[in-house]
Amino acid sequence: MNYSMHKQERSIFVGELQQHVDQSRRGGSLLGVLLIHLHRIVELNTSFGYQAGDRLIATVRDRIAKILRPHDSIHRIGDHDFALVLPSPKNVGHAKLAANRIVDILEEPFEIDDNSIKAQAAIGISLFPEHAQDADALLRLADIALTNAIKSNSPIILCADVRDKDAVSSFIIESELRHALMSDEFVLYYQPKINLATRQVCGAEALSRWRNPARGFVPPDVFIPVAEQTNLMLPFTLWSLNLASRQFGEFHRLHKHFSVAVNLSATVLYDADVVDLIHRTIKIWGIPPEQLILEVTESAMMVDPKTSLETLRRFHDLGVKLAIDDFGTGYSSLAYVKKLPVDELKIDKSFVLNMDKDKGDAMIVRTVIDMAHNFEIAVTAEGVESQPILEQLGELGCDCAQGFHMAKPMPATDLIRWLQESPWSLHTGTQAMAG
Numbered sequence: 001m002n003y004s005m006h007k008q009e010r011s012i013f014v015g016e017l018q019q020h021v022d023q024s025r026r027g028g029s030l031l032g033v034l035l036i037h038l039h040r041i042v043e044l045n046t047s048f049g050y051q052a053g054d055r056l057i058a059t060v061r062d063r064i065a066k067i068l069r070p071h072d073s074i075h076r077i078g079d080h081d082f083a084l085v086l087p088s089p090k091n092v093g094h095a096k097l098a099a100n101r102i103v104d105i106l107e108e109p110f111e112i113d114d115n116s117i118k119a120q121a122a123i124g125i126s127l128f129p130e131h132a133q134d135a136d137a138l139l140r141l142a143d144i145a146l147t148n149a150i151k152s153n154s155p156i157i158l159c160a161d162v163r164d165k166d167a168v169s170s171f172i173i174e175s176e177l178r179h180a181l182m183s184d185e186f187v188l189y190y191q192p193k194i195n196l197a198t199r200q201v202c203g204a205e206a207l208s209r210w211r212n213p214a215r216g217f218v219p220p221d222v223f224i225p226v227a228e229q230t231n232l233m234l235p236f237t238l239w240s241l242n243l244a245s246r247q248f249g250e251f252h253r254l255h256k257h258f259s260v261a262v263n264l265s266a267t268v269l270y271d272a273d274v275v276d277l278i279h280r281t282i283k284i285w286g287i288p289p290e291q292l293i294l295e296v297t298e299s300a301m302m303v304d305p306k307t308s309l310e311t312l313r314r315f316h317d318l319g320v321k322l323a324i325d326d327f328g329t330g331y332s333s334l335a336y337v338k339k340l341p342v343d344e345l346k347i348d349k350s351f352v353l354n355m356d357k358d359k360g361d362a363m364i365v366r367t368v369i370d371m372a373h374n375f376e377i378a379v380t381a382e383g384v385e386s387q388p389i390l391e392q393l394g395e396l397g398c399d400c401a402q403g404f405h406m407a408k409p410m411p412a413t414d415l416i417r418w419l420q421e422s423p424w425s426l427h428t429g430t431q432a433m434a435g
């Protein structure tokens with residue numbers, strides 16, 4: 001908060017605002033939040049004394065209160081600040097109109113102790129549900145807008161009009177993510193992995209998908225980076241591990257040696273509690289640790305190689321398998337990998353997609369496979385989109401393959417059917433030997 005809202009006032013107000021939000025959600029109506037900052041109070045306090053400042057604040061409040069509709073409410077939330085809650089504005093224009101009206105009535109000079117004083121205000125606006133889903137987020141967005149209004153010397157700014165679009169849009173995604181996590185908007189898709197020696201499925205990677213009622217399908221490439229900048233990544237990872245563990249039971253029934261891979265992002269890797277939390281989850285679900293694979297990207301590990309090595313060792317001690325994801329895109333050498341207790345390297349799809357045409361790519365894939373095997377690490381190629389590439393990987397001695405050619409990521413129910421019907425499944429596996 002860069003304006004002076006007292007902590008206690010803020011938390012009382014957030015509680016009240018949340019009740020308004022809940023009411024609006026139930027009633028399917030909008031809710032507007034206006035943060036009003038009075039510019040010249042400090043100046044006034046110094047020239048005319050605090051009492052003059054207090055009287056001005058009280059008069060401002062009265063003036064604003066006079067133009068409010070019956071259900072609107074005004075709250076003093078800081079030395080120089082008010083918040084206005086507008087239940088059921090018809091649209092954004094309505095909230096802007098209220099803000100304009102306030103700027104207008106504050107233009108009229110105030111008579112304080114025989115002095116004629118102009119108050120001058122800046123206003124930041126946010127709207128439920130368009131901009132945020134809960135009170136805290138609405139307030140923070142209105143604050144971003146207000147700060148922007150003060151800086152740019154404009155009387156009124158709507159949070160959606162703030163110049164720094166990236167800050168606002170990732171903020172909106174963040175608040176929606178928080179909401180999505182509580183309201184089951186995320187689902188896990190699974191992409192099968194094939195053992196190249198047996199030509200049979202050996203497991204699947206869990207990949208999250210976000211179905212947002214307003215935005216539609218949001219790909220993980222968009223929401224994971226935003227989630228990584230928040231403290232949501234650990235709860236999100238635990239959510240996915242829990243769901244994957246629950247669904248694992250069904251896959252396990254069809255395939256005794258089936259493994260499930262879950263992605264761990266950098267922020268989670270460096271959380272001091274992550275090993276214990278994951279340990280507890282797999283114990284609760286009774287997952288055989290060796291059938292859980294944790295995928296960590298090469299770049300995540302390089303943020304702090306020493307700490308990540310310690311964490312990976314602790315995971316290894318639990319008996320879970322570790323894979324290095326997107327291998328080849330970072331700067332880690334195989335010499336570094338040798339020191340890690342990893343079981344698998346996943347060659348990044350950028351080397352695999354064109355390896356049948358690009359000799360350089362094929363050479364990289366071959367080198368990674370040979371060196372990994374020297375260290376007794378298995379290799380999975382991701383991004384296998386064609387039969388020729390699958391054959392080429394088989395000839396190079398690659399252990400596993402994952403890609404659209406065999407199967408795209410799919411919901412758990414589809415995977416269950418796929419495990420029974422696909423040419424790569426255990427039951428029909430012999431047909432797949434022919435390719």
Ligand code: C2E
Nearest residue numbers: 207208220221224240263264265383384385402403404409
């Ligand atoms: P990733 O871990 O490298 O996952 C593989 C990505 O490659 C997936 O994209 C998958 O759909 C895509 N892919 C698989 N086979 C092929 C193929 O043959 N051709 C091509 N062109 N692409 C293929 P997706 O599902 O969009 O996920 C993107 C990234 O988002 C993942 O890359 C991973 O880094 C991240 N991600 C997804 N779900 C999670 C999650 O639950 N937690 C974390 N931390 N990251 C996740």
Ligand code: CA
Nearest residue numbers: 205263295325
């Ligand atoms: Ca992965």
Ligand code: CA
Nearest residue numbers: 325326346382
């Ligand atoms: Ca990858």
